[in-house]
Amino acid sequence: MNMKERMLYFNPEALIWFTHIMMKKLIKNDKKYSEGWKKSPDLWLFHRLQQETIEMTTAFKEGDWENLIEEAADVANIAMMIADNTRDKIEGVENDSQQNKDEYY
Numbered sequence: 001m002n003m004k005e006r007m008l009y010f011n012p013e014a015l016i017w018f019t020h021i022m023m024k025k026l027i028k029n030d031k032k033y034s035e036g037w038k039k040s041p042d043l044w045l046f047h048r049l050q051q052e053t054i055e056m057t058t059a060f061k062e063g064d065w066e067n068l069i070e071e072a073a074d075v076a077n078i079a080m081m082i083a084d085n086t087r088d089k090i091e092g093v094e095n096d097s098q099q100n101k102d103e104y105y
Contacts, residue, residue, distance in 0.1 A: 018073070022080075025073040037081035038088070045085070049078045 037045065056071035088094075 021069060021073045022077050026077055038085065042085060045078055045082050049075065052078055
């Protein structure tokens with residue numbers, strides 16, 4: 001599949017729309033990550049990802065479509081946090097995300 005064919009499946013408007021929702025949720029939940037996700041242990045973030053996925057699934061089962069979108073943004077934000085912390089590890093940047101691993105499982 002060439003780039004032109006791929007673009008047929010890519011919807012930049014959806015990406016911009018959803019990114020906006022993600023940013024609103026990050027601002028709204030700023031208190032949960034007052035020290036930033038770089039200070040959040042990896043396993044805590046994975047635990048939060050599981051919790052938010054359950055909340056998203058519940059919204060789906062209940063047909064609460066507006067809440068499903070909000071929960072999907074929470075899931076995406078936490079996945080982004082995990083990816084960002086992982087990128088630091090790959091690049092050799094120190095952060096606190098590996099501390100207290102066993103505390104959450």
